[in-house]
Amino acid sequence: MFVFRYMLFSVTCLRLLDPVVSPEENWKPGQDVPLKCQDRRNVTITLIKWQKQGHGYVFYYRDELIYENYADESFRGRVHLNDPTMKNGNVSVILKNVTINDTGRYECLTGTSSMDSDVQLIHILNLTVTDPGHREGGHVGLTLGLPVVAAVLLLAAI
Template identity: 40%
Template sequence: MKETSVLCLLYQKNITAESGQDVVLPCRVPSNKTIRAVKWSRADLAKEYVLLYRDDQLDQDNQHPSFKNRVDLQDRQMKDGNMSLILKNVTIDDGGSYNCNIFNGETRSWESINTVSLTVSGQTGGDKQDGPVGLIVGLSVSAVLLVAAVVGFLIYRKHKQQQSQDSHQPPVEFQPV
């Protein structure tokens, strides 16, 4: 068994988060490895990736649009082999299996280090500015009920005034013809 396979088994991890939280997906390699690049990917993104760090900078050329400006390495200097991924403001759409890979400078090849499974609970799409759906529905229903109550009260009042005016008029047989 290769060293990378053992690392993959040891570091396979399940992370659970709430929508809107920032999450750290762990990834470490032995500090004696010569790391030329780090790539975080997901199988469902095809050729696009979550994050690619090489030449001391983030490479956004083939980064999936949903991850732009939301991901970074926990430590860009990768001290102690730390290549953990920070994923900001997670949504349900971020849930899935993430792969941490390095480009090994000694073997000049990509090596899979570990897989992290992320489960996110909460709202979809990350539209936090719209507020929770329950609050919106609750306020909308309350507004409709308030309008219905005001309209009902106005109709009741008009009906009462009509009855009051009718009771003040003399009976038909006493009215002038």
Template identity: 35%
Template sequence: MAGRGTSVCLTLVSFAVLPFVSADQNITTTTGEMVSLPCRAPNNKIRVIEWRRPDLKPELVLVYRGGRFVVGDQHPSFKNRVDLQERQMKDGNVSLMLKNVTNSDDGTYKCRVFMEEAHSWEHISSITLSVVDPPGQPGGHTEDGSVGLKVGLPVFGLLVVAVAIVF
């Protein structure tokens, strides 16, 4: 029993010494929504924040350096749709806000920061985002959601005509 307590204690101490712990998460959202992809780094001297999606070319989703967004190499599908939850990075919060989510936003997002004191890049988190259509709104629906009525009535009409011809 003493051995088990010691191992738990050592584990807790080792996590307490680390400046941050890399987190991997799965998040599901619906199309059209705004979603926050969490990322928390040590709040001491963050020089650069990068969010990437490795399956895209270019893979940059957001770059924040020197109090400004750098959009030169940003993937075009994210222009004007991404922001930081806290531009002041209170408590190390460098979470990504993604607006007007679409199905093409499905993928894995990686957060990393360049730390001034360490002079190195640190991977903070990987978030797998799954985007689904809202309930009752399957793909191919119209703006007013009336796909069933617009398709169903003509089909019903054809069935009535076919039955009338047969009889």
């Protein structure tokens, strides 16, 4: 019975360390977007890394300092820690003035020491920024205008 309880406890602890994966979030250009992440391990967080797949760091925090120069150039000056006290493990950041180029997969990692090797993947989210006035495959004017021009030319030929 003791072995079974220990195994159950071990499996439960391992599940707590699995990263949370959020459903895809859709935003419009120009909005300020919260990239939410909460470390539920009840530990003192000394290292926070937010990264975008294929782009490097979005936000880098270590030993109570934000290293903005570590961030990919496209994110510099646009990312801020939502709660500097990190109450209850809240390491969410705000990405300001998003563009379509911000679309992608974001990962939140935290650590309990200032060593880069001591990080835990906590949260994964997929962000989509779409412009409602933009249509895939070209401009609305061309999409609607070309068939009208073709019909007029066809009528003129007849």
